[in-house]
Amino acid sequence: MSTPDVDVDQDTRERVRARVLKTEDEQLHYDRPPQIIKDLRSVIEEEVTEVELSDDA
Amino acid sequence: MASSTSIREKYEQTSIYEQLVDEHEIINGYVDMFVFAACVGYANERFIRNYGGDGEMLWMHVSNKELYKAVAASIAYQHHNDPEALLDKELQLRTLAMYSAGGAELLESEFGDIKGDPTDAVLNYIQEWDEQNDTQRRDTLLGDIMSSFESGSSADNKAD
Amino acid sequence: MQFKHISIRNFRVFLDEELRFSQNQEKNVTVLHGQNGSGKTTLLNAIRWALYGSVQFDQGSDSLPHQGEMARAHPGEKVSVSIDLSFEHEGSDFELHREALFEKQNEKDLTGEISSEDVSLVRQNGANQREKVNNPNTRIEQMMPHRLSNLFLFDGEYIDRISGADDRDEIKKAIQNIMGLEILERAIDHLKKVENRFENEVKQSGSDELQELVEKKQKKRKKKEDIERKITDIEESRSTLQSEIESIKAKYDQIDEVAGLSRERSNKEDQRSKLKTERDELTDDIKSEISTGGYLPFAMGAIEDTAKDIDELREKGKIPSELSNELVEELLQTEECICGRHLAQNSEAYQRVAAFKDQTPEGVDTAAIQLIARIGSIQEGRDGFFETVEKKVAERKEVNEKLEIVNEEIDELSNKIASASGYDPETDESPEELERSRDEKIAERAELKAEKEQLLQDKDETEDEIESLSDEIDSAREEEKEAALARKRMKTARLVHQDIKQSFQELQQRVRSWSNKRVQDTFSSVARKSNYAAHITEEFELEIREAIDDTEVEVQKSRGERQISSLAFIGSLVSIAKERHEDDSENRYFSGGIYPIVMDSPFGALDKSYRREIGRIIPVLANQVVVMVTDSQWEGPVEDEMSDIVGKEYTLEYDAGSGESYARTRIEPVKEVPVRGD
Numbered sequence: 001m002s003t004p005d006v007d008v009d010q011d012t013r014e015r016v017r018a019r020v021l022k023t024e025d026e027q028l029h030y031d032r033p034p035q036i037i038k039d040l041r042s043v044i045e046e047e048v049t050e051v052e053l054s055d056d057a
Numbered sequence: 058m059a060s061s062t063s064i065r066e067k068y069e070q071t072s073i074y075e076q077l078v079d080e081h082e083i084i085n086g087y088v089d090m091f092v093f094a095a096c097v098g099y100a101n102e103r104f105i106r107n108y109g110g111d112g113e114m115l116w117m118h119v120s121n122k123e124l125y126k127a128v129a130a131s132i133a134y135q136h137h138n139d140p141e142a143l144l145d146k147e148l149q150l151r152t153l154a155m156y157s158a159g160g161a162e163l164l165e166s167e168f169g170d171i172k173g174d175p176t177d178a179v180l181n182y183i184q185e186w187d188e189q190n191d192t193q194r195r196d197t198l199l200g201d202i203m204s205s206f207e208s209g210s211s212a213d214n215k216a217d
Numbered sequence: 218m219q220f221k222h223i224s225i226r227n228f229r230v231f232l233d234e235e236l237r238f239s240q241n242q243e244k245n246v247t248v249l250h251g252q253n254g255s256g257k258t259t260l261l262n263a264i265r266w267a268l269y270g271s272v273q274f275d276q277g278s279d280s281l282p283h284q285g286e287m288a289r290a291h292p293g294e295k296v297s298v299s300i301d302l303s304f305e306h307e308g309s310d311f312e313l314h315r316e317a318l319f320e321k322q323n324e325k326d327l328t329g330e331i332s333s334e335d336v337s338l339v340r341q342n343g344a345n346q347r348e349k350v351n352n353p354n355t356r357i358e359q360m361m362p363h364r365l366s367n368l369f370l371f372d373g374e375y376i377d378r379i380s381g382a383d384d385r386d387e388i389k390k391a392i393q394n395i396m397g398l399e400i401l402e403r404a405i406d407h408l409k410k411v412e413n414r415f416e417n418e419v420k421q422s423g424s425d426e427l428q429e430l431v432e433k434k435q436k437k438r439k440k441k442e443d444i445e446r447k448i449t450d451i452e453e454s455r456s457t458l459q460s461e462i463e464s465i466k467a468k469y470d471q472i473d474e475v476a477g478l479s480r481e482r483s484n485k486e487d488q489r490s491k492l493k494t495e496r497d498e499l500t501d502d503i504k505s506e507i508s509t510g511g512y513l514p515f516a517m518g519a520i521e522d523t524a525k526d527i528d529e530l531r532e533k534g535k536i537p538s539e540l541s542n543e544l545v546e547e548l549l550q551t552e553e554c555i556c557g558r559h560l561a562q563n564s565e566a567y568q569r570v571a572a573f574k575d576q577t578p579e580g581v582d583t584a585a586i587q588l589i590a591r592i593g594s595i596q597e598g599r600d601g602f603f604e605t606v607e608k609k610v611a612e613r614k615e616v617n618e619k620l621e622i623v624n625e626e627i628d629e630l631s632n633k634i635a636s637a638s639g640y641d642p643e644t645d646e647s648p649e650e651l652e653r654s655r656d657e658k659i660a661e662r663a664e665l666k667a668e669k670e671q672l673l674q675d676k677d678e679t680e681d682e683i684e685s686l687s688d689e690i691d692s693a694r695e696e697e698k699e700a701a702l703a704r705k706r707m708k709t710a711r712l713v714h715q716d717i718k719q720s721f722q723e724l725q726q727r728v729r730s731w732s733n734k735r736v737q738d739t740f741s742s743v744a745r746k747s748n749y750a751a752h753i754t755e756e757f758e759l760e761i762r763e764a765i766d767d768t769e770v771e772v773q774k775s776r777g778e779r780q781i782s783s784l785a786f787i788g789s790l791v792s793i794a795k796e797r798h799e800d801d802s803e804n805r806y807f808s809g810g811i812y813p814i815v816m817d818s819p820f821g822a823l824d825k826s827y828r829r830e831i832g833r834i835i836p837v838l839a840n841q842v843v844v845m846v847t848d849s850q851w852e853g854p855v856e857d858e859m860s861d862i863v864g865k866e867y868t869l870e871y872d873a874g875s876g877e878s879y880a881r882t883r884i885e886p887v888k889e890v891p892v893r894g895d
Contacts, residue, residue: 006705008712017713020408024400029358036403040411044706051701085508093508096515124598127591128516130584131523140530143584176504180606183507187514187603195521199592202528206589 012047019043064117064147066154069110073165081174088118092125095153098160099132100186108158116150129153218361219841220813221303221310225263227283228298230256230871230882238813238843239864240305246836246862247843249884250851251869256882257845258372260869261817265370267300267315269363270334270354275374280328282319285879287327295320296329306360310341311350313357361812364394368790369839372817376783379759388786389757392728395790401721408714415707419700427693434686437679444676451669458662465655468646474639475648482630489623492616499613503606510602513595520595527585536582728793729753735789739834740782751782759786777827784819784831788838795840813841820850832858845869 020040027033074090077083084090091114098104119125133142133149136156142148167182168175224235239247251257262272272279282296290296299316315336319329338353350356367375368391379387393399469479530536561567635652646654733753740751740761748764749772761778762769774782795811819835820828832855835842846855848868866887874880 006701006708008705008709012709013712013716016709017716020404020713020717021400024404024407028400028403029355033403036407037410037414040404040407041414044411044415044709048702048706048709051698051705081504083504083507084511085505089508089512093512093515096512096519099519100515123591124513124595127588127595128512128519130588131516131519134523134526135519140526140581140585143588144580174500176500176507179507179511180503180610183511183514184603190514190517195517196596199521199524199596202524203589203592205528206531206586 006051008048016044016047019047064150065113065115066108066150067110068108068112068114068154068157069161070112071161071165073161073169076168076175077164077179081176083176083179087112088114088121091157092119092128092153094160094164095132095157096128096160097163098156098158099135101160101163103159103163104136104155105158105162106155108154110158114150114154116146119150119153120146132156218304218306218812220264220843221305222301223264223267223303224301226299227286227296228263228266228281228300229259229283230880231259231263231884232283232285232881234882234884236867236884236886237865238841240841241864242840244862244864245839245841246859247841247865247867248851248859248863249843249845249867249869250848251882252871253847255869255871257817257847257869259882260845261370261372261815263300264302264815265366267302267313268357268361269366270315270336278328281317282327282329283879283881284327285874285881287319287321287329288879290321292321292323292326295332312339312341313337313353314339362394364399365794365812367391368395368787369812370815371787373780373819376780376787376816376819379783379786386757388753388759389725391786391790392725392732392757395728395794398721398724401717401724404717405714405721408710408717412707412710412714415703415710418703419707427690427697430686430690430693434683434690437683437686441676441679441683444672444679448669448672448676451665451672455662455665455669458658458665462655462658462662465651465658468641468644468651469634469648471642472637472639472648474637475634478630478634478637482627482634485623485627485630489620489627492620492623496613496616496620499609499616503609503613506602506606506609510598513599513602516595517599520592524589524592527589530585536585726755729755729757731793732786732789735792736782736785739785739788739837749778751785753786759783777823777830780819780823781827781831781834784834784838787814788834791839811840813843814839815843815845817845818847818850819844820846820855825854829854829858831855835859836862 020043023036023039023043024033027036027039033039068091070087073094074087078085078087078090084093119129129149129152130143133145133152134140136142136152137148142152168178171178219240220238221240222235222237224233225231226233236247236249239245249257249260258274262274266272266281272281281298283298286296295318297316297318299314302313302315304311304313313336315334317334318332320332321329336353338350338356340348340350342348361369375387379391393402466479466483469475527536631652635649637648640647641651736751736753736759740749750762750764750769752760752762752769754760759779759782760771761774761782763772791812791814816835819831823831828850835844836859868885868887870883870885872881872883
């Protein structure tokens with residue numbers, strides 16, 4: 001079965017974008033920010049908490 | 058001490074439960090089956106220390122019958138050889154569970170193979186067991202013990 | 218930011234020198250000129266080192282300490298290299314001090330090894346308030362970010378690079394830096410990695426499994442329905458057979474020879490039915506007895522042993538036969554024994570009664586007595602069990618015997634009916650045929666009953682399977698939800714990645730256009746050939762184009778043209794930075810700033826007219842410009858062109874040194890124009 005597609009609404013996209021850029025800005029002074037991948041992951045996990053599934057039997 | 062609803066032990070509803078309770082309705086319910094198996098287990102000195110299982114037996118249900126309470130207290134007292142066992146509900150339930158697991162195994166080997174209604178076989182089993190014991194002697198003994206409590210051979214209790 | 222003053226100690230050729238930068242608005246250029254090799258590049262690096270602790274020397278070594286000082290020192294001694302740079306930034310005055318100690322390693326060592334480095338930044342608010350800034354490096358980074366430093370502290374080579382053949386990246390980098398596009402770039406790179414992490418979380422199998430389970434459940438449901446239908450069919454069939462059996466009976470009523478027998482048989486069959494019911498009820502009763510009392514015989518052993526033990530305790534006086542602890546308490550209180558005698562405190566009798574209290578743990582005595590009290594019921598129960606059970610068994614035996622008899626009677630009657638003569642008036646069937654038919658139907662009916670029993674069992678099993686599948690489906694759904702969540706997050710990362718990438722590219726282009734316009738304006742104002750225009754292409758190349766007819770064609774830049782266009786480009790970025798700084802609205806990625814420009818040898822090998830033009834551009838590039846040039850480049854048209862706007866002029870006097878003294882450069886003022894309020 002092919003993986004079903006999920007929707008990401010505009011609000012969420014914008015919120016995530018703003019937070020991602022803010023996080024990058026805050027860590028700009030590091031040449032290689034040590035936690036950045038983890039921090040960005042957390043941002044997305046915090047903003048994307050629910051998903052709708054199509055209902056089967 | 059924990060409340061009655063929280064005193065509970067695990068037990069396994071093996072196939073003997075299904076056979077005697079669900080299929081042929083010889084024993085009324087799982088609680089009765091549990092106690093029955095425990096008595097059979099104790100009588101045959103058969104217990105399983107690591108009983109386990111998906112089912113849960115609540116003390117609350119066992120203690121619904123006065124006689125069950127007496128049986129539980131006695132078995133626990135005898136197994137642990139400690140008068141304090143008479144007070145310890147958790148201990149009593151645990152001890153019952155151990156013997157119940159052992160008894161269930163025994164009953165399974167006795168009746169598990171029987172196709173159809175095993176009522177008569179079960180009845181036979183009980184009767185045979187009873188015949189092994191000297192009922193009369195026992196009854197007399199118990200009677201004596203009861204009387205001594207009622208009259209209170211209070212020679213020791215009264216002051217001179 | 219505007220530089221105010223710098224003093225340099227032991228930094229390469231500068232032993233102990235200082236200079237003041239022009240802060241005059243109209244005459245905003247500070248010029249330093251000297252021979253080749255006099256230290257212009259060193260001066261540029263002095264500023265760089267003061268700000269960032271790093272240097273960029275293209276030729277020779279990076280060694281910092283003045284060689285003369287190193288020579289004079291003994292092995293193990295340390296030479297201090299330090300620079301003090303004072304500057305103004307956003308209304309406050311700052312003093313930056315950076316110092317490094319270099320330890321001489323051995324007699325011949327003129328380079329030294331750095332043993333410590335220290336930096337301090339002091340801010341002056343108002344007349345007497347001097348405040349030491351914590352984290353000076355971070356603060357400087359905020360005021361003049363290192364990533365921009367190449368735009369503001371550069372030499373002729375950098376100018377060349379920007380306009381050279383492979384300059385695309387330099388310009389792109391420059392634009393990126395000035396626009397703070399680095400944030401976007403990092404976000405783009407990092408989000409890709411985040412997307413990959415989420416992808417790892419997505420379980421591909423989740424949704425397949427769910428689908429399978431749902432299908433299975435549907436199949437089971439269908440199976441259950443099929444079974445139910447079969448059961449219904451069987452019931453119908455049985456019912457039909459029953460009617461047919463009844464109608465045979467009715468036929469018998471029409472046949473004189475068998476009517477009576479048939480009726481008798483019916484009666485016996487009713488009887489049999491009742492007996493069966495009775496028998497079943499008795500079996501149920503027996504079962505009931507087993508359930509309520511069957512355990513007792515097995516429990517008697519424990520009961521007996523326990524009773525004996527308790528009795529022993531009673532004999533030892535550990536359990537009072539009647540007394541409870543409460544009762545003992547009461548007696549002690551009233552000082553009266555059970556028998557009525559007075560219990561005087563401290564008397565032996567009193568003590569003995571009191572002793573009961575502590576001999577048995579509280580409650581055990583009660584429990585023990587309760588148990589003893591139940592012995593009667595237990596015995597009764599056990600006796601009752603056997604009595605009742607034996608009675609029921611005997612009764613059942615009786616019933617079974619009766620059943621046997623009735624069965625025999627029925628068989629006999631059936632035989633008589635089968636062998637009777639006569640026939641059914643309507644169908645012409647004989648009793649034998651009818652009996653046969655009847656027997657078949659009865660047998661069939663019984664078979665169907667057995668089938669039905671089996672189907673009911675199957676139905677139960679199927680229902681159980683349906684239930685456990687439902688459970689499995691629930692947890693598979695949970696899993697799928699998790700997988701879907703990870704998928705959504707992955708998609709989010711990807712979409713935002715795309716968003717930002719697009720913004721980045723758009724922004725880059727936007728800045729390119731801004732920069733382009735500026736470069737064109739600046740270039741046009743100084744370019745000799747009026748139909749020449751400077752241009753930054755979409756691929757970030759700096760071109761000079763000539764307008765020919767209606768099109769623009771790229772021309773080979775002469776060195777002078779290249780340098781002009783590069784400077785124009787830098788100037789454009791500086792003014793963009795300034796503009797963004799003064800315009801609050803779009804401050805998102807970079808807040809801009811006002812920066813001075815320090816350039817080393819911008820003139821290169823250019824002819825005089827170009828130099829003149831460059832000299833014209835320089836002052837407009839930034840609020841404060843510091844230029845280092847060779848004497849020959851300065852003299853003549855450049856000096857002419859720039860004298861109006863030079864606020865301070867210095868020469869770099871190189872002294873090669875002789876004998877014991879090593880080379881050094883002196884910074885000598887030539888012209889100092891006072892700043893308003895200097």
